[in-house]
Amino acid sequence: MKGIGIHQYGDERELTVVDMPERDVGANEVRISIRASGVNPIDWKLREGYLKDALSFTPPLTLGWDGAGVVVETGESVNKWQTGDEVYFRPELTEYGTYAEEIIVEEALLQQKPTELSFAEAASLPLVGLTSIEALMNIARVQKGDSVLILGGSGGVGTVAIQIAKAIGATVTATSSDKNRAFTTARGADHVIAYDQDEVIDGEFDVLFDAVGGEPYKKAISHVKNGGVAVSIAGGVSQDEETIKIEQQKLIQVNEMFMQPDQEKMKQLNDFVTAHQVSPVLSHTYPMTVEGARDAHQDSATNRTKGKIVLVRDENTPVQ
């Protein structure tokens, strides 16, 4: 199974064509011809080796865990999907990623690609969508009328998290750079705080969703209401004594999370998408080639991505 990945950790020059051992399709699995793969910070962080203690992969591995494509084979117990169905998905985090010609995925993790979305648009949604749903709905249990503060409103997660919080009926304040203020407002944020203009957070919020970590979380935590909820996907919580003191004094429920894909969250995401409450936000697409993946990783690692980066595969061209 050919893909783009690494034989050893290192910079983007380590990205190369990887030939992973062939696998048979299991009873509840589906083989998918991939047409597009989302690119997420986890891809280049893993490639660099930053996550080697947390994720026990031994290279070689194919990168990317965000995809859209066409069903080409179904396992013997699969009834829902047929050859030719167009699907999108966030697969389990294994050595068989989505920068690849094909992938085998549990059928429960798939949703039908909405016809109005391109493969690239569909592939941009699962990882950031499931992350936002887990944080805002499953952990923080955001309700209509809640106030939500989202750190990193213009990034891949932030742009979708804003849309989901708004769909639930929350009032949303998001942080972004000044140049992305209008872009973040256009995603639905009621208020945007430009962190690079020294604009300060005003008031208190029921929920803090942190997609940035570090100093921005420290500045934001004192703006969570007593008994409110903070969820970080970027290592923000309890980072020093001062932060822990505020979290404890205000009885804030603090949560550090690492998203786990499941059928229910993927269905919820698809419901938001088909109801036109969540739309994809693509900034750059690159071809699914080694050169394209290198460019995409350099782009993502700038930490300045607006919305999402996606690799697009020409179905007739082998990954090269």
Ligand SMILES: NC(=O)c1ccc[n+]([C@@H]2O[C@H](COP(=O)([O-])OP(=O)(O)OC[C@H]3O[C@@H](n4cnc5c(N)ncnc54)[C@H](OP(=O)(O)O)[C@@H]3O)[C@@H](O)[C@H]2O)c1
């Ligand atoms: N734990 C999990 O399950 C999980 C899941 C997904 C992602 N993550 C992590 O969450 C983080 C965000 O992911 P992502 O996909 O959204 O990344 P991304 O698309 O690369 O985010 C880039 C964005 O971050 C914004 N940003 C940078 N510094 C900022 C600051 N000080 N304040 C506000 N915004 C700032 C940038 O906005 P400007 O250009 O406007 O400055 C840019 O739009 C990454 O660290 C990723 O690894 C974790």
